[in-house]
Amino acid sequence: MLFLTTSLPPLFFKPGRFLRCAIPLLLLSLAAWSADKGILHIACYDFPRTCNPVYVTGETAQAVANKVFQSLFFFDPRGNIRPELVESFAWQEAGLEISLTLKGGARFSDGSALDSRDVAATIALLKDPDFAYPYQSDLDFIASVEADAPLRLRIRLKQKFAPWKNYLTFKILSAGEITGLDAKTFRQHSPLGSGPYRVASVAAPWKLELEKNPFWPSGLRFTRIRYSVLGEPRQAPLKLLNSEIDAVEIHGDDARSYAKLKKWQERFGLLRFKKYGYTYLVFNLRNPGIDLNLRRAIFNRLQGTRFLDVFLAGRGDRVFSPFLPLGLQKPPGPLPVVSPPARRQLRIVTNSESALRTQLVLFLCEEMKGSGIELEPIFVEYQMFLQYLKKGEFDLAVSAFLLDMDWNMKDILSSSGYFNYAGYSDARMDAALEEGLHEMDEEKRRKIYGRAHSLWLETLPLIPLFNLDYYMGVARGIKPAKNRFELVGSCGDFFYNIQDW
DSSP states (O other): OEEOOOSSSOOOTTTOOOOOHHHHHHHHHTTTTOOOOEEEEEEEEOOHHHHSSGGOOBBHHHHHHHHHHHHHHHTTTTTTTEEEEEEEEEEETTTTTTEEEEOOBBBBBSOOBOHHHHHHHHHHHOOGOOOOOGGGGGTTTTEEEEEETTTEEEEEEEOOOTTGGGOSSBBBBOOOHTTTTTTHHHHTTOOOOSSSSSEEEETTTTTEEEOOOOOSSSOSSEEEEEEEOOOOGGHHHHHHHHHSSSSEEOOHHHHHTTTTTTHHHHEEEEEEEEEEEEEEEEOTSSTTTSSSHHHHHHHHHHHHHSSHHOOOOOTTTEEEOOGGGGOSSSOOOOOOOOSSSOOOOEEEEEEEOOOOHHHHHHHHHHHGGGEEEEEEEEEEEEEHHHEEEEEEEESEEEEEEEEOSSSHHHHHTTOOOOOTTTTTOOHHHHHHHHHHHHHHHHHHHHHHHHHHHHHHHEEEEEEEEEEEEEEEEETTTTTTOOTTEEETTOOTTTTTTTTGG
């Protein structure tokens, strides 16, 4: 599972888009709320299009789903895969079979017990093409599922699949509720969950409220969570100062102002975290004029100089490989190029709703003039930007990914990858990516992706640029958990473990 993002808050998952909101009505509704004890007020920048976890498409929708539903596995605050509903598991390599034992005691919000039949029914629904699960291909590795005891099930694989746990992070639904539902009815349905909360009310497109799941086995610091939409990120510090909200993601410019404003520091804390992914520059390889020499010249300008360091100004970290788990900290040396024979004129496209990407493109246009490359900037809204990418109507484009926490980059770098906007096709890369998916030994797998990194550097379909720092503003009355999230991937959120706060 991998999501295209719009880089600055909010992040958006395919096929989500930015939701502009009328500010005056929002101010009135927020002002009318009381600061009740036991209620956590979280502001957000996009409203969930659905409360059905099978079709979540936005950052807030994912955050809500993480509190209403549970998964077999989840990514912890350090980005490591951990069991959530699973008590134990065993991998039988010869038989390509995974045996899972579930934890006892999990209950859906109607009181029914969660067991292995619910897991099997959920997987069957997600793999059924009639239900159009957006990430159905992520489950292609599963051949069959059998619930052989109330808390035990067996998953048989088609072949060895190294990151199998990473792809068992979908939300578990109630078999008794979903069995017999047709796809059209299910799409409009808000299923039961077994998480600490359940949906209490929805007032689209402004507010959504969660309440405690009465069958959650342990106590909760907050009995209710209220999400409200902010139409403008720059409102966030003011809402915190006025005690209208308890937590909200803070715009990068405001985060830099925080150290200079004592009043802000007195009223709320600023917690830094990362979103697992990066902003990148992609080339349209369908255009024969975008040759390797040109790509290397741009690579050398971006990664061989201080251009990105100056542009970032401490707002994040540079990224030197598409394969983040390799942990490469230094850029490779300059790549061999010949001087461009004549000035080149190319179109560079990005999402106009991302101020950071707009600035980056404008800076890059100036930077590349010295190399004889004239870039014409084109700024379009998010949905139009996606169409430009999918149709290949660009020479260069600046976009961003929010990634799964794994080595697997097939969606981006394989010939048939969903996000392969470059039109990149290399049989050697396809083979390496396929081999990496099926190598169970971690060290051998690292070496495979090291080879894939070398192939990427040789061909340069895209250039990863940087991973930004993000900040959550939290009211001083809220005590963050010591083991809070510092790294959020494509199926996580900063408040995943809010019940521990």
